[in-house]
Amino acid sequence: MSTHDTQRRSLLAAHSVALYVQQVAPIPPSTVSVQCQSFAPDEPSVDVNFFRSPEGVRLLAGALGVEVTEGPHSATSPRLYTEAVADVSGIPVTIWSLTDAPETGGAL
Numbered sequence: 001m002s003t004h005d006t007q008r009r010s011l012l013a014a015h016s017v018a019l020y021v022q023q024v025a026p027i028p029p030s031t032v033s034v035q036c037q038s039f040a041p042d043e044p045s046v047d048v049n050f051f052r053s054p055e056g057v058r059l060l061a062g063a064l065g066v067e068v069t070e071g072p073h074s075a076t077s078p079r080l081y082t083e084a085v086a087d088v089s090g091i092p093v094t095i096w097s098l099t100d101a102p103e104t105g106g107a108l
Helices: 003-024 054-064
Strands: 031-035 045-049 068-074 077-088 091-099
Touching: 003 031, 003 045, 003 054, 003 077, 003 091, 054 068, 054 077, 054 091
Parallel strands: 045 091
Antiparallel strands: 031 045, 068 077, 077 091
């Protein structure tokens, strides 16, 4: 099988996973994208974003039976990054949201 055939099969499989994820998501995600690079034709992935909705991440993670992690987006950004990673039919699915830092009312 050629690299192109492998990449095509991987993309089709990832699109099927993306459709499944959208079907089981309790609320619709903002974006769903599928990737499969030509240098890794047998390593597709799916990326699911909930725009400013950590709850969307938590709900879909619960539906897929995976854990959620939350923390600062980076060492220099107080924004909250919520993420879950699932394996669906052998394809990695990253579910994420980025939100403004929680209000602390001046407390540290």
